[in-house]
Amino acid sequence: MxxxxxxxxxxxxxxxxxxxxxxxxxxxxxxxxxxxxxxxxxxxxxxxxxxxxxxxxxxxxxxxxxxxxxxxxxxxxxxxxxxxxxxxxxxxxxxxxxxTFGGEEPMRIEIVGRQYWWEMRYLDSGAVTANELRLPRGREVELTLTSADVIHSVWIPNLHGKLDMIPGKANVLRLRADRVGELRGQCTEFCGEQHTLMAFPVVVHEPSEFEEWLARQAAPVPAPTTPEQQAGMRVFGAAGCGACHAVRGTEWQARIAPDLSRVGSRLTLAAGALPNNLGNLAGWIAAPQDIKPGNHMPAFARSLSGEEILALSTWLDSLR
Structure with a gap:
């Protein structure tokens, strides 16, 4: 011992x-x-x-x-x-x-805290993601932090200290990542029932790799290529998912819930609550309250069949 x-x-x-x-x-x-x-x-x-x-x-x-x-x-x-x-x-x-900021022109990212997830807006490119922050190695980044509901606080310990996210106010955090790899951010201000399940991966890329990733995020999603993916896209529209979620390049452009344009490429689901894979994605769609009680995602286990949930999950998983 x-x-x-x-x-x-x-x-x-x-x-x-x-x-x-x-x-x-x-x-x-x-x-x-x-x-x-x-x-x-x-x-x-x-x-x-x-x-x-x-x-x-x-x-x-x-x-x-x-x-x-x-x-x-x-x-x-x-x-x-x-x-x-x-x-x-x-x-x-x-x-x-x-x-005290240096003279370098920073890349600008806005992070909006919500109960209980994060919205990331890459202001220079127009790309929007959720629950995951990607950064280029060696470049100054300016994070504009705000909240859409209650007070949150963002903390990426390996990169900077904590800073509050206050409704109606924008706080600014400047940071730079000098290593390639994966880190973790966390909400550090109690914001409700699922405060502890409000985290996000922080992935630092080489600059060229980051630019490729950012270009994919800003581009329209690819058309479904298999019958199951096509069926999943139809289920998405019929079930009303587009009333809350956006998918770039489609008719669905709502901003109430996380942007799903490239959800298949993300490392986690539900703000760090689950690893992102096809099975967890289907489970989240079917019964999100069993995984993260108190979140605003409705359950679809009763309104959709197992085949429909699998088709929908397959289409979303293909958005990479």
Whole structure:
């Protein structure tokens, strides 16, 4: 058990959702500040414990020296005042650096928090996705954060700190990802029953690969190529799915629920609640309240047959 404890502590220093594993300059500043504060706090705690130990068990001559008025003023007033003032000044400098933007023209993305999912709008291209953020490696990105209902808060620990999403107000977060891979974002402001199931993958691509992905997202969806996909598209229209969802290049352009234009290419369903595959997609359509109670998606298990749900899922899964 003693050997496992250091491993458990080190497990929090890396991974797809830890602020100590910095993937960009903003997160690196936060991680360095955290290390400084942890180290400084550890040193001060050690000094205090040593002082208490000496006061209780040291020889009388030592205790007499520690009771000297200069020692008390120096260690009890001057030392903490100087130390805390220096840490405050450094922390304010880091905070200023986090909101001081460089001269590079950023890529602009708007993220809208909703109960209980995320809408991502790539403003420069017109592409709209949901519950997944894709970024190019090495490029400055400006995230405009707002909410359509209640207060949410977005946090991508490996890239930046938390920032609230407030209805009627737009907050701006600048970040840059310097590594290729997959991270995880999370809502960190309690927003209702399914707050804990409101996450999203963050995928960082090489710039050329990202541009290819973005072009696909902005283009109309391909026409169904198999009889089952064609049947699924008809079910989508007949069941009224287009009253809430948009599918680019079709007559369905609603903005009430997540955009499904390229839903088959996404890593998760229902804002991180499920891995995205054909079986989970069919299960979500049939009984979403069993998976994520309190969300606004109606169940179709009674209004659609199993064959219709499978056809609909097959068509949606083909949208990549």
């Amino acid at each position: 003693k050997r496992l404890l250091p491993l458990l502590l080190l497990a929090g220093c890396s991974g797809p959702q830890t602020p100590l594993d910095a993937w960009g300059p903003q997160a690196d500043r936060i991680a360095r500040l955290s290390t400084l504060l942890f180290t400084g706090g550890g040193v001060i705690l050690t000094v205090v414990v040593v002082a208490i130990t000496l006061a209780l068990w040291a020889p009388a001559s030592w205790r007499k020296r520690m009771g000297n008025i200069r020692f008390v003023i120096g260690m009890g007033i001057v030392f903490p005042a100087v130390t805390l003032t220096a840490l405050l000044a450094h922390s304010l400098g880091v905070s200023r650096a986090l909101v």
